[in-house]
Amino acid sequence: MEKTVLINRIKEINALSMPLVLNAIFSLIIKITDQMMLGRVSVEAFAAVGVISTLLYTIAGIIGITTVTLNINGSKLKGLGDEKGLKIQFTSSLLFNSVIGVGVALIILIFKHPLIIYIYNFNGEVLNHSIDYLSIMSIYVLLQLLLFNFSTLFKINKKNKMDIDWLF
Structure with missing residues (x-):
């Protein structure tokens, strides 16, 4: 009996972790694809894309920790059967992260030049390619x-499969 419970727990954990693993894999694929396309332009463009995509991934990961609040509070509300409270918590988290994401995008767009020079001390072609790529990808953190937020909601509702009818 205990072995069956353990196996079910492991399956449940694997089911919840799979979206995270896929997110990491797809992020890596996007980064490599960007580098392959721009690597044809120049070595500087290749380096710029690698550095900037890592910077954006790090910023998104650090700021994304705010969804832990949704995970904790939302799980409690779900456990209590408070669906209305869960929707309010989700909406609040979504609004908060939207404001933060738009703010970061604006900061990146406004201060991209001094930001890249200050953090990485880039100049010349690497600086130009970095700024161009950062301008295009400034929305990345918001997305x-x-x-x-949505993946946290899916985890709370144990709906990490492709059927999203329960959301609507």
Whole structure:
């Protein structure tokens, strides 16, 4: 009996962790694809994409920790059967992360040049390619925060499969 319970727990944990693993794999694929396309332009462009995508991934991960609050509070509310409270918690988290994501995007767009020079001390072609790529990808943090919110909601509701009819 205990072995069956343990196996079920492991399956449940694996089912919940699979979206995280897929997110990491897809992020890596996007980064490599960007580098392959820009690597044809120049070595500097290749380096710039690698550095900037890592920077954005790090920023999104650090700020994305805010969804832990949704995970904790939302799970409690779900455990209590308070669906209305869960929706309010989700909406609040979504709004908060949207404001933070838009704010980070604006900061990146406004201060991209001094930011890259200050953090990485880039100059020349690497600086130009970094700024171009950062301008295009400034929305990345916002999109990641929104994805974190929805994936947390899916985990709370144990709906990490592709059937999202329960959401609507």
